[in-house]
Structure formats: structure tokens, C-alpha cells
Amino acid sequence: MQQAQEGGAGAAGKWLVTASVMIPTMIEVLDTSVANVALRHMQGSLAAGQEEITWVLTSYLVANAVVIPMSGWLAKVMGRKRYLMASVALFTVASLLCGMAGSLSTLVLFRILQGIGGGGMQPMSQAILLETFPPHERGLALSVYGMGVIVAPILGPVLGGWLTDNWSWRWIFYINLPIGLLAQFMCWSFVRDPAYQQRWQKGERVDYLGLALLVLGLGSLQIVLDLGQQHDWFGSSFILALSVVAGVCLFTLVFWEWHHENPIVNLRVFKDRSFALGNVVIFFGFFAFFGSIVLLPMFLQELMGYSAFQAGMVLSPGGLITLALMPFVGKLTQRVDARFLLCFGLLASAWSSYYMSGYNLDMGMVTAITGRNLQGVGLAFFFVPLSFLTMAYIPRTEMNNASAVYNLLRNLGGSFGTAFVTTMVARRGQFHHLRLAEHMGYYNQAFTSGVEGVRQYLEGLGMHVQSGVEAMAALYRLMQRQAAALAFLDVFHLQMIIFLCLSGAMWIMRRPPRGKAPDPGAAH
CATH class of the missing domain: 1.20.1250.20 (MFS general substrate transporter like domains)
Structure with missing residues (x-):
């Protein structure tokens, strides 16, 4: 063994x-x-x-x-x-x-x-x-x-x-x-x-300052990301204080760990170009991916009226596609330059986000599933080639440390992405609400015609409408729903832009080893 x-x-x-x-x-x-x-x-x-x-x-x-x-x-x-x-x-x-x-x-x-x-x-x-x-x-x-x-x-x-x-x-x-x-x-x-695994040598100094900075910095940052939207971000003195603590501690941590002889986190592994860029791509990639995973169920349940089970039925096929494709993609890395596979994954992900940015409130379940399935294809061609490329030239003696840093950036990308999309949906929803509300007045002929049309529709359903108040209320609720939908589509569009930018930046990574070549990451 x-x-x-x-x-x-x-x-x-x-x-x-x-x-x-x-x-x-x-x-x-x-x-x-x-x-x-x-x-x-x-x-x-x-x-x-x-x-x-x-x-x-x-x-x-x-x-x-x-x-x-x-x-x-x-x-x-x-x-x-x-x-x-x-x-x-x-x-x-x-x-x-x-x-x-x-x-x-x-x-x-x-x-x-x-x-x-x-x-x-x-x-x-x-x-x-x-x-x-x-x-x-x-x-x-x-x-x-x-x-x-x-x-x-x-x-x-x-x-x-x-x-x-x-x-x-x-x-x-x-x-x-x-x-x-x-x-x-x-x-x-x-x-x-x-x-060949590195062992702790007797007499080595423990990096207590680095440990303290890591705990305070990342702990504060995670609390900010998880509770920021709930507390109105920097409008809360609690969130503001934790943000300052996180910023100061993490900035100091980077400087301290880079120069420490026995760091808690060895950041010198970022000298490898592929590893450094791979961590950037995994951060922003999961930023966009996890944002989509959070957004789509919200869109379906809050605006389309789907049950939790129906929303799960939309998400599940895409997950099965990812599951089925991953071993195939893994085998492809033995024959095809993983950079081409990664680029395809990012472009497929951009396409899925673009497709979702065209959703509307009258779409069927097949349309919703199609967008999710496209994302499932992109995810399979994203994760495997990127991990392969990022770790291709890391020495085996540094594999534990490099894997820890890579997983941290992946998790932080997901946390940042979740916090970002929930905030953006709320803010863009307010923006679209104000823009649409500008046209809801009796001096707007289209609005008055719409109110009259809704009133006649309600009467046609057998409702006794004494005035236009009920019709205006129904039209206002429709406007709120439409404003929220436009906010979701804005965020999907932004995620598409992120994937397109990554598909260009990832070519800076080095060509990975192929075939049965010697291990470039082996300890010498």
C-alpha cells in the first residue's frame, strides 16, 4: 500500500x-x-x-x-x-x-x-x-x-x-x-x-501570531459573509467592525506568513504560476456557480410558485449530468490538454448563465431544466481540469499545504458568491421596482388602460369590482413580481460575464503533463 x-x-x-x-x-x-x-x-x-x-x-x-x-x-x-x-x-x-x-x-x-x-x-x-x-x-x-x-x-x-x-x-x-x-x-x-512527507522537527518554533491572525481574520470574514445581508452590511456597526478586523488580520497574515520560517500556511506555493491563477479561477468560478445554485431555487419557488419538490426536480438532472460526465472528463485529461477542457467548461457555464438570463415568468419546467442541465455540463468540465491544472506542478512535499489553500479559496468563493447574489437580488429588485413604479400613474395612458383591462378581467371572473382599487392592487403585485424577476436575470447576466472573463484568463496557466511522463511534482 x-x-x-x-x-x-x-x-x-x-x-x-x-x-x-x-x-x-x-x-x-x-x-x-x-x-x-x-x-x-x-x-x-x-x-x-x-x-x-x-x-x-x-x-x-x-x-x-x-x-x-x-x-x-x-x-x-x-x-x-x-x-x-x-x-x-x-x-x-x-x-x-x-x-x-x-x-x-x-x-x-x-x-x-x-x-x-x-x-x-x-x-x-x-x-x-x-x-x-x-x-x-x-x-x-x-x-x-x-x-x-x-x-x-x-x-x-x-x-x-x-x-x-x-x-x-x-x-x-x-x-x-x-x-x-x-x-x-x-x-x-x-x-x-x-x-517523503514533511514532519514536525523537534525545536521548530510554532507560528503563534500566524495562528491568531488566521483564526481572527477568517472567523470574522465568514461571519460577515454569512450574516451581512441580514444586518444590512456596513449599515451595521457589528458587521463593519468585523470587516475591519478581517481586513487587517488577513492583510497582516499574508505579509507575516510569506516571511516566516515555519508558517501555519505556506503562501510561497503561490510562486507557481498555474497554482496562483488556478486559485483565482476556482474562487471566481465557485463564486458564480454557488450563486446560481442559490438563485435558481429562489427564482422557482418565490416567483414561479414551485414547491420544494418541484424545484428539486429542476436541479436534480443537472447534478446527475455532472456526476455522469466527471469520470469521462477525468479520462480525457490523459489525452487532451486540460486547458482546452477547462475553457470548454467555462464557456458552457457562460452559455448556461446567458440562457438563464432569458428566463421569464411564463416559462415551463422544461426551459428551467434545460438551463440547469447546461450548467451541469459546464461544472463537470470546470472542476476536474482546473484541479488537475492547479496541482500539476506542486511538489509532493507541498501537496498537503497546497490542497488546504485551494480548498479554502474554493469554499470562500462559494461563501462570497452566496452573499453577493442575495444582496444583488435585493438591491436590483429595489432598482427595478422604482423604475417600473415611475410608469404607474393616472397620467400614464398605458397604465390607465392596463387598470381598466384588469378590472374587466376580474369582472369576467365573476368578481364584483366596485372601483379600480382592486385592479390597481393586482397590477401592483404583478409589477413587484416582475421587478424581482428582472433582478434575478441581472445577476445571471453578471455571472455570464464572470465565466467569459475566466475563459480568457485561464490560458496563462502552464501546459499540464500528459501521458506517462515523469511526475513533475515529485520531490527530488
Whole structure:
């Protein structure tokens, strides 16, 4: 197994390692979204306020964001296998405690522990996969990894809703127990630390300042992103103060870590051109992707009147397309320059956003599904080639640290994207409301004709309309709905522009290794 994990040829060993690291990755990513649909049930059960209950989500995301970038350092201190198993154990125990929580404060505490445990699982799993497979097969390995990272957030709300409706919100946490135990057994049996892995040397100084800056900076930033819209962003002194703390700490962290001898996060890995640009692309790519994943269900349920099940039916085919295409794309990276595959994925994503920007309030479900399916194709051709390109020239000794940074930027991109689209929809909705309302006056002949037409329509339905008030109210509600729809379409259009810009910028990345060439990332 040691040989397999260093790029050996044992097919069975490689796939056993793959299964071992994919199980913890899936349950960790799943838990970032599975609790969303159960918040109202938790609120009633724990007698919590509407603002208070959101800390169930925020506490997990904050802990997760803080731990991910330091996971490479923790693996160096503890050993990667031991750290991964400790993370799985803490995540599993914390899941049990979350399910047993009797108050909001204890649930938030246990969610923090769960986030700490889950933070190391994604980057360690990716690093192990990249080292287990030889260079020409890394695209295939990343396609398997991508299945968990991409599909789990889509399945999370569906699974969480089913468990909550048929059992209890506590089961969204209890379900992690058997899976966590299986993951622990698999990691113990099949994962090994490679001989070349860097170890913590006795006498090395701990970067306490870097650790403090990381915790304060990323913790504050995640709270700002998660609660900013709820508190009116910089109109709130709380959000403003946290933004200042995040900005100062993260700016200082970059300068400090770059020059520190033994940093918590080794930022010198950004000297590699492909890695640096790959992190930019993954940030803005997930910024746009997660924005779409948030926007489309909102559009369908709030404006089109779809039920949660119907909205899920629109989203599901696109997820299945991504799932089916990822292994195919992974195999293509062995024969085709991954930059062409990535460019195709970004252009397909731009096309899907452009298609969605043409949605209207009279469209059918087939139209909604088509836009989502186009996005599913783009996502499959985005994640796998980008991960392959970004990590192509990273030395194996730096793989843990590089994977941690890459996963952090991916998660932050999703958080920024979610915060951005919810804010933009609200602001653009206000803009379109004001513009449309300008034409709603008795001095506007089209408006008065519209009111009369609505009045006659209501009377034709058998309603007794004494004046034009009922007709004006109906027309005003239609205007509000139309203003909200235009706001959604504006954001879809902006996402298209982001994807088009990325499709040009990504060509700065270096050509990746192909065929069975020597490992460019091997330690010498």
C-alpha cells in the first residue's frame, strides 16, 4: 500500500484508498448544506429566535473556514493519517452530540466542534488522492473527488428535508454515525503516510501570531459573509467592525506568513504560476456557480410558485449530468490538454448563465431544466481540469499545504458568491421596482388602460369590482413580481460575464503533463 500511495500501480489499492478518503469528504461537504432546510424545526424545538438559529449554520462554517488552511500544518505536526482519523473521529462524535443537543447554545458549541473536525477532511482527502494516483491518472482521481464535492451540496437539502419531514431534525446528524465509523475503519486500514512527507522537527518554533491572525481574520470574514445581508452590511456597526478586523488580520497574515520560517500556511506555493491563477479561477468560478445554485431555487419557488419538490426536480438532472460526465472528463485529461477542457467548461457555464438570463415568468419546467442541465455540463468540465491544472506542478512535499489553500479559496468563493447574489437580488429588485413604479400613474395612458383591462378581467371572473382599487392592487403585485424577476436575470447576466472573463484568463496557466511522463511534482 505504501507503493500505491506514492504513485504505484496497484489498481485495487488505489481505489480502496479512493473510497477511504471519499467517504469522509462526502459527509463533511453534505453537512455544510444539510441543516439549511431543518432550521425552522430546530427553532421550534429549541425555542430559539429567527436570528439566533442561523448560528447553527454560521458556527459550522466559521470553524470549517479557520481549520481548512491550517490543515497542512496540522498534518505535518500529527502525521497525515493520524490527523485525518482524528478529524473523522471528532466529526462523528460531534455529530452525535449535535443530535442530542437540548438547547441552542449546546447545539452551536457542538457544531463548532463538528466544523473543526470537518475542516481537515476535504484538503487531506484531495492531497491523498493526488499522491495515490500517478500524474497521468490524476484527472480521473480528481473526477471521483469532484463527485463528492459537487454533488453533496445538491443532495444535502434533499436528504435533510426528507429526514426532517419523516423522522426528526436530529437525524440529519445521527446519519453521520455509521458513515463516520465506516470512514474511520477504511482510513485506518488503507491510508498510509508517504515516506517523503514533511514532519514536525523537534525545536521548530510554532507560528503563534500566524495562528491568531488566521483564526481572527477568517472567523470574522465568514461571519460577515454569512450574516451581512441580514444586518444590512456596513449599515451595521457589528458587521463593519468585523470587516475591519478581517481586513487587517488577513492583510497582516499574508505579509507575516510569506516571511516566516515555519508558517501555519505556506503562501510561497503561490510562486507557481498555474497554482496562483488556478486559485483565482476556482474562487471566481465557485463564486458564480454557488450563486446560481442559490438563485435558481429562489427564482422557482418565490416567483414561479414551485414547491420544494418541484424545484428539486429542476436541479436534480443537472447534478446527475455532472456526476455522469466527471469520470469521462477525468479520462480525457490523459489525452487532451486540460486547458482546452477547462475553457470548454467555462464557456458552457457562460452559455448556461446567458440562457438563464432569458428566463421569464411564463416559462415551463422544461426551459428551467434545460438551463440547469447546461450548467451541469459546464461544472463537470470546470472542476476536474482546473484541479488537475492547479496541482500539476506542486511538489509532493507541498501537496498537503497546497490542497488546504485551494480548498479554502474554493469554499470562500462559494461563501462570497452566496452573499453577493442575495444582496444583488435585493438591491436590483429595489432598482427595478422604482423604475417600473415611475410608469404607474393616472397620467400614464398605458397604465390607465392596463387598470381598466384588469378590472374587466376580474369582472369576467365573476368578481364584483366596485372601483379600480382592486385592479390597481393586482397590477401592483404583478409589477413587484416582475421587478424581482428582472433582478434575478441581472445577476445571471453578471455571472455570464464572470465565466467569459475566466475563459480568457485561464490560458496563462502552464501546459499540464500528459501521458506517462515523469511526475513533475515529485520531490527530488
